[in-house]
Amino acid sequence: MTRLHRRLCVAAAVAVAATALLDGCASTRLDAQWADPQLAPGGLRGARVMVGCEAYDLVVRQLCVDQLNAEVVARGGTPVALPDLPGGTPGRPLPHEQYLAAARAAGAKAVLTQSITVADTAPGSGFSIGIGGFGVGSGGFGGGVGVTVPVGSGSPAKTGYAASARATDVANGRLLWTAKASASPSNDVAAQIGELTKAVFGAADQARLF
Numbered sequence: 001m002t003r004l005h006r007r008l009c010v011a012a013a014v015a016v017a018a019t020a021l022l023d024g025c026a027s028t029r030l031d032a033q034w035a036d037p038q039l040a041p042g043g044l045r046g047a048r049v050m051v052g053c054e055a056y057d058l059v060v061r062q063l064c065v066d067q068l069n070a071e072v073v074a075r076g077g078t079p080v081a082l083p084d085l086p087g088g089t090p091g092r093p094l095p096h097e098q099y100l101a102a103a104r105a106a107g108a109k110a111v112l113t114q115s116i117t118v119a120d121t122a123p124g125s126g127f128s129i130g131i132g133g134f135g136v137g138s139g140g141f142g143g144g145v146g147v148t149v150p151v152g153s154g155s156p157a158k159t160g161y162a163a164s165a166r167a168t169d170v171a172n173g174r175l176l177w178t179a180k181a182s183a184s185p186s187n188d189v190a191a192q193i194g195e196l197t198k199a200v201f202g203a204a205d206q207a208r209l210f
Contacts, residue, residue, distance in 0.1 A: 028195040031162075033179035035207035043176070044167070044210045045076050047109035050102070052082025054094050055116035060161070063190055064116050067197035072112070075201075075210035080106045082113065096168040103170040110176065112167045114200065116193065120160035122185035158185035163196035167209060179203040 049072050053064035069079040082094070083102045094113045103111050166178035181199035183192045204210060 028181060028183040028192070028199050030199050030203050031180045031182055033177070033200075033203040033207065035177045035209070036175065039176055039207065039209070041208035042210060044110055046078075048078045048080055048107050049167075050082055050099060050106060050108040050111045050170075051079040052094055052099075052111075052113045053116065054113065056118075060116050060189065060193065063193045064114055064163075064197065067194050068112065068114055071197055071201045075205075077210065080108050082111070096166075097173060100168075100170055100173055108170055110167050110170055112165070114163050114165040114197065116196070117162050117164070118159055119162035119182045120185050122158045122160070158187050159189070160185035161189070161192050161196060163193075163200055165197075165200040165204075167204075177204060177207050177209050 051065065051068045051072060053061045053068060055061040055064060065081075072079045080103070082099060094115070096111045096113065099111050160183050162180065162182040164178070164180045167176045168174065169176050179200040181196050181203075183196055186192060
């Protein structure tokens with residue numbers, strides 16, 4: 001392996017490490033939450049809860065539903081699937097009033113939904129690394145013309161999602177709690193949905209919803 005080849009390999013490795021570091025900087029944050037001042041602490045603990053998600057992409061919606069179910073079960077609740085009724089708009093909060101009758105019939109105490117929207121986007125990691133130039137002479141290598149090594153060219157843009165969740169009392173249609181979280185752009189959609197859901201359920205725990 002020539003010295004030039006070795007330097008190119010080192011530069012590529014540095015670029016890959018930098019990309020991994022940047023991906024690791026992605027963060028999920030709770031933007032806001034609200035709870036009914038008259039909310040009974042632990043009111044949904046062990047209860048049947050009708051659960052559903054809305055998103056522009058089917059895969060995102062299914063990932064969201066799986067995460068919601070898991071979080072409800074982790075808190076002792078029993079998730080009940082939201083019926084497929086017309087009237088929803090992709091990426092917007094589901095109209096809870098349309099589901100109250102079905103939730104009552106299913107014995108659910110609350111309707112809990114989450115909508116997933118795109119919050120931010122960032123270009124892919126197709127950046128370049130400039131390496132100090134190489135001049136060949138009797139002394140070996142010296143400074144001169146720069147060499148650019150593209151790394152990750154053509155990688156897809158990263159997307160940051162936001163989650164808006166809310167819980168409605170089935171008995172009277174009253175809003176019990178709502179929260180919103182957002183994530184920095186990344187290529188790992190499943191991880192983002194999981195972190196967003198954990199963030200809003202962390203807020204639900206603070207509000208003692210379960």
